[in-house]
Amino acid sequence: MSHSMSNLLSVKGLGLSFSEKGPDFLRDVNFDLNKGETLCIVGESGCGKSLTALSLMGLLAPSLSRRVKGELSFEGQSLRFQDQKKLQQMRGGRLSMIFQEPMTSLNPSFRIGDQISEAWQCHHGAGGRERALEMLERVGIPDAKSRMNDYPHQLSGGMRQRVMIAMALVNNPSLVIADEPTTALDVTVQSQILKLMNDMQKTLNMGIILITHDLGVVAQVATRVAVMYAGEVVEHASAEAIFNDPQHPYTIGLIASVPPISGPRERLTVIPGRVPLPGSLGKGCRFAGRCPFATEICQTDPPVQLMEGSHFVRCHHAPIENMKESAA
Amino acid sequence: MTAIVEAIDLVKEFDAGGGMLGKGKKVYAVSGVSFEVQRGETFAIVGESGCGKSTLARTLSRLIAPTSGDVLVQGTSVGALKGRGLRDLRSKIQFIFQDPFSSLNPRMSVGALIAEPMEVHRPDLNAKQRRAETAQLLRQVGLRAAHMDRYPHEFSGGQRQRIGIARALAAKPEILIGDEPVSALDVSVQAQVINLLADLKTEFGLTLIIVAHDLAVVRHMSDRIAVMYLGRIVEIGDADAITANPRHPYTQALMSAVPEARIDANRNPILLEGEIPSPINPPSGCRFRTRCAFAKAICAEKIPLLETTKDGREVACHFHKEIPVSDYGSETQALPEAAKRRFALFRGAVNARKENKTQQGEYQ
Ligand SMILES: Nc1ncnc2c1ncn2[C@@H]1O[C@H](COP(=O)(O)OP(=O)(O)O)[C@@H](O)[C@H]1O
Ligand SMILES: Nc1ncnc2c1ncn2[C@@H]1O[C@H](COP(=O)(O)OP(=O)(O)O)[C@@H](O)[C@H]1O
Ligand code: SF4
Ligand code: SF4
Ligand SMILES: [Mg+2]
Ligand SMILES: [Mg+2]
Numbered sequence: 051m052s053h054s055m056s057n058l059l060s061v062k063g064l065g066l067s068f069s070e071k072g073p074d075f076l077r078d079v080n081f082d083l084n085k086g087e088t089l090c091i092v093g094e095s096g097c098g099k100s101l102t103a104l105s106l107m108g109l110l111a112p113s114l115s116r117r118v119k120g121e122l123s124f125e126g127q128s129l130r131f132q133d134q135k136k137l138q139q140m141r142g143g144r145l146s147m148i149f150q151e152p153m154t155s156l157n158p159s160f161r162i163g164d165q166i167s168e169a170w171q172c173h174h175g176a177g178g179r180e181r182a183l184e185m186l187e188r189v190g191i192p193d194a195k196s197r198m199n200d201y202p203h204q205l206s207g208g209m210r211q212r213v214m215i216a217m218a219l220v221n222n223p224s225l226v227i228a229d230e231p232t233t234a235l236d237v238t239v240q241s242q243i244l245k246l247m248n249d250m251q252k253t254l255n256m257g258i259i260l261i262t263h264d265l266g267v268v269a270q271v272a273t274r275v276a277v278m279y280a281g282e283v284v285e286h287a288s289a290e291a292i293f294n295d296p297q298h299p300y301t302i303g304l305i306a307s308v309p310p311i312s313g314p315r316e317r318l319t320v321i322p323g324r325v326p327l328p329g330s331l332g333k334g335c336r337f338a339g340r341c342p343f344a345t346e347i348c349q350t351d352p353p354v355q356l357m358e359g360s361h362f363v364r365c366h367h368a369p370i371e372n373m374k375e376s377a378a
Numbered sequence: 379m380t381a382i383v384e385a386i387d388l389v390k391e392f393d394a395g396g397g398m399l400g401k402g403k404k405v406y407a408v409s410g411v412s413f414e415v416q417r418g419e420t421f422a423i424v425g426e427s428g429c430g431k432s433t434l435a436r437t438l439s440r441l442i443a444p445t446s447g448d449v450l451v452q453g454t455s456v457g458a459l460k461g462r463g464l465r466d467l468r469s470k471i472q473f474i475f476q477d478p479f480s481s482l483n484p485r486m487s488v489g490a491l492i493a494e495p496m497e498v499h500r501p502d503l504n505a506k507q508r509r510a511e512t513a514q515l516l517r518q519v520g521l522r523a524a525h526m527d528r529y530p531h532e533f534s535g536g537q538r539q540r541i542g543i544a545r546a547l548a549a550k551p552e553i554l555i556g557d558e559p560v561s562a563l564d565v566s567v568q569a570q571v572i573n574l575l576a577d578l579k580t581e582f583g584l585t586l587i588i589v590a591h592d593l594a595v596v597r598h599m600s601d602r603i604a605v606m607y608l609g610r611i612v613e614i615g616d617a618d619a620i621t622a623n624p625r626h627p628y629t630q631a632l633m634s635a636v637p638e639a640r641i642d643a644n645r646n647p648i649l650l651e652g653e654i655p656s657p658i659n660p661p662s663g664c665r666f667r668t669r670c671a672f673a674k675a676i677c678a679e680k681i682p683l684l685e686t687t688k689d690g691r692e693v694a695c696h697f698h699k700e701i702p703v704s705d706y707g708s709e710t711q712a713l714p715e716a717a718k719r720r721f722a723l724f725r726g727a728v729n730a731r732k733e734n735k736t737q738q739g740e741y742q
Contacts, residue, residue, distance in 0.1 A: 094564035094565065094566060095564055206653050207653075208653050209653075236426035236427055236591065236653075236654070237426070237591075237593075237632065237635040237636060237637075238426065238631055238632065238635045238650045238653075239653055240635065240637075241634075241635040241647050241649055241650075242649060242650070245647075245649060263564060263565070264637065265565070265639035266636065266637030266638055266639045267637050268639070269637065269638060269639050269640055269641055269642075270637045270645070289641060290641055293639070293640050293641045293717065294641060294714040294716065294717055295714070295716045295717065296716075296717060296720060297720075299724065302720045302721060302723075302724045303566065303724050303728075304565060304566060305639055305717070305721070306721040306724055306725065307565050307566050307568070307569035308569075308639040309569070309572070309594045309597070309598035310594065310598075310638070310639075311593065311597065311621065311633070311636050311638050311706065312621065312622060312706045315597070315598055315618075317573060317576070318569040318572055318573055318598070319569065319721065319724060319725045319728070320566065320569045320570045320573060320728065321566035321569075321728075322728060322731075322732070324534050324536060324564075324566070324567055325564070342727030342728040342730070342731050343727055369720075370720060370723055370724075371719060371720070371723060
């Protein structure tokens, strides 16, 4: 999966088990991101998206950080996921994080101006207040100067999300991980926030990993996409390939089950069943219990196939149209 | 034909409660809403959070009383009902909640949860009949009769929503009101429950009233849509007409903000400024005017009333005749061949497998 010079992040073989002898829940997670691009990690709840983000941010609980495996290379520097401490030290500087709920990273008892200023001074020393004001203006907080003195609870949901973005970007990170940043917002406010992130990305040339369960959001913002299912990346490709040439049965079913906003209204396609719990993973392909194309061979681990143009698919039968009639 | 449900100038105001900001003030949650729902129809109320959808849904089913205005069910005023009459109404109208878990008593078995409305509303049934019907209902919502003896916490979100639906159906209602019935579900499970509701509607001859914030879900499920903004309906009419060619500036913005799950280079969302103002202090005149790109002086002075347009929908905007109509219907670009073919293969394969499986619930 080697990329050109503009490679910002590569994750190789990220794995994580919840107990000493337990099987890996996160298993062989691989993906890449170039500078200035947006990678979306998409999948339904319980697929391991947040765990992947926490592993990258050095935020895994101590009990889990002992069991994480795999490596990453970030801005040319190689690190092991086991070095959660090192990743933690990078957080807030070159690496930063935006959460779904702004109150996770905003302290309710401090003024927002002071919090952003503090985040800058941690890495730079003086000049925090000017920098905080500048950031609040850039993320579109009206009347930023007086808003500096507000406490988080005095702001609306959309404004709090803007403040958190200001705080996440204050130190010019080269990579921002946003975990469901717009999930709690109304669609018209979601549009504003996605536009803001896109504008900031262009000016700062930062890479974004956007984690979401919403395929609509993915189609709007992604350069590349990693589709996660039950702890594994089942498909990893450009956004165009994911939507126009989906290969993995989970990706196909997921996109097909979204009600379209225009065109004829037909009965919705469904994926039967639901995402398995980490404790109930069987042998072989983790999607087999729900996959309408599953055959005998799917009881063994599927290989990762490389399709045209850096398009990776973890499936025995992709592309499915080549399957024999009798098999399906 | 009389409408099965008619809302007449419904108003619901709450006390804003304590606190410095709220004292003595009112929350104008629903401010004069009227519409009719015909028997057998699916009617949807859509809008962003805080616009008064849940309050409206609760007022319709008399879970709360309106401040003023009335609801007629099959021509009978609900406000005047007491005792027996009110109980009959309650059996006619059943409610499905967004969060099936919080609405189900965790200490009651699934069988007891479903039998309870039968005990209240259908006293003629004996225990054996109730049990038989509970088993039948469980199968109809895609679960198994054996699930009767289990408890809600043993089920996933989608299964709990199915239990909530079975419980609502147990009263033999004519009208089902769902407040965000699929909003908390993941997309693959959401599709299962949307299909289920469509099937049950036909099977039980129901009238559905759906409240939701997701315009794509609402369009898919309903015959007619009412779009709400800050306690008022801004546009109401045929679901396809409204979503393909929204006329009210708010409906236009809402439609354009829905992120579609496909790559579309031409997409250019209308960006609204700011957020929804507080319903404690709503703007004068047109409540949308603080975010509307077309607002003029009159919009602050005069409340725009719903006016019927040529195609039969109603729009509440002083300038609806001049504002260009958006088009989301005609120029939908075709899906790429590869995607289209695989979606069809997937759907075909799921249906083929379903026919092979006798065991319901898991594979559907
Ligand atoms: N410390 C833990 N021990 C056991 N299971 C866990 C732990 N942390 C997370 N999980 C489980 O891992 C799965 C994936 O979680 P998560 O990464 O939060 O998914 P997503 O963000 O995709 O919804 C979930 O089923 C969750 O319950
Ligand atoms: N019991 C109540 N007391 C005071 N305010 C309420 C109450 N219920 C709802 N509200 C307020 O009324 C407005 C409309 O709420 P709601 O009907 O829940 O909107 P929606 O369902 O569209 O999100 C909101 O501002 C909400 O805070
Ligand atoms: S490996 Fe088999 S079960 Fe898994 S997705 Fe591919 S066809 Fe389906
Ligand atoms: S009445 Fe005025 S403010 Fe309201 S939607 Fe129409 S143009 Fe906009
Ligand atoms: Mg998550
Ligand atoms: Mg609500």
